[in-house]
Amino acid sequence: MSLQDKIRYFEFTHTGQVRDHNEDAVYGDLDLGLVLLADGMGGYNAGEVAAELAIKTVTDMVRAGVERETRSDIDETSGLMRQSIVLRNAVIRANKIIWQTAQTQPQCRGMGTTMVACLFHDDRVSIAHVGDSRVYRLRKNRFEQLTLDHSLMQELVDRGYFSQQEAMRSANRNYVTRALGVEPAVEVEIQEDTVKKDDIYMLCSDGLSDMVEEEDIHLTLSTFSANLKTGGDQLIQLANTNGGRDNISVCLAQVIESFAESHGIVSRLRGWFS
Structure with a gap:
């Protein structure tokens, strides 16, 4: 099911003010x-290679997986929707x-490379x-x-050694403890969320989150929710104005209509009990 008329999408990426x-x-x-969204690292141009490999591989694998299995069934062993299993794999x-x-x-x-991925399906x-x-x-x-x-800093926050505000100011906040390609195996964190009309999902690299306070991101998205292209441009500009010490990337996806599947599990359950 194409979501071209269900989700409004914009993407932005900028080199920043320091990186070449x-x-x-x-x-x-x-x-x-x-x-x-992928944020590559390691060696001149090698991070770019890693990020592009991640994007291409995940896209190809998801496309093949979605074509094999289009139903929103729940995997009995994990409790996850099958689309989540496809994405994780x-x-x-x-x-x-x-x-x-x-x-x-x-x-x-x-x-x-780091990576975040969202796969929208059946109003989820x-x-x-990673x-x-x-x-x-x-x-x-x-x-x-x-x-x-x-990241190491997030682990220290979780253990109570630092507050989130202190972590934001730390010089070591960008030391990641998990990334694609640095070890032969990786643990991928997966979660599921129910979407609602007008929800805006924002994927971003640390080039944005390190440079712009969350309340400023919130204010920008709220102000430009009816014009996300302008909102994304403003976020890039804010990051650069605040120093632009890293590459800055943002993906914005706004739900404009329901995309529930008629053969989804919720619909089938309703059918059984109607």
Whole structure:
């Protein structure tokens, strides 16, 4: 089911004010309901290679998986929707390909990438992430971070050593504990969320979240919710005005209509009890 007329989508990426090239990658395919963002790292241009490999591999794997299984059944072993399983397996596959490329191509040694991915389906979204790129949701006037960074600083916050405000000011906040391609295997964090009309999902690299306070992001998205292209441009501008110390990437997906599947599990349950 194409979501071209169900979701309004915009993507933005900028080199920033300090880096000499952009190692971020963004991608959206509303025919698949897929939105991806990757923040590459390691060696000149190698981070860009890792990010592009992640985007291509996950897109290809999700496309193949969705074509094989279009129903929104729940996987009995994990309790996850099958689309979530497809997405998680796609990210795991991307890790393997990036790792193998880094081992066999000297110019790519040490490369890796963070990734966040959203797969929209049946009035739901499956979210996969590895690293410190993030997914936020604006619902009505509530702005909420849906992912937790895989970073040393986040682990210290979780253990009570630092507050979130102290973590934002730390020079070590960008030390990630998980990324694609740096180890032969990776644990992909997966979650599911029910979407509602007018929800705005924002995927971003740390080039935005490190440079712009959450309340300023919230205010910008709320102000420009009817014109997300302008809102995204404003976010990039804010990050650059505040220093632009890293590449800056943002994906914005706004739900404008329901995309419930008639053969989804909720519909079938309703049928059984009607």
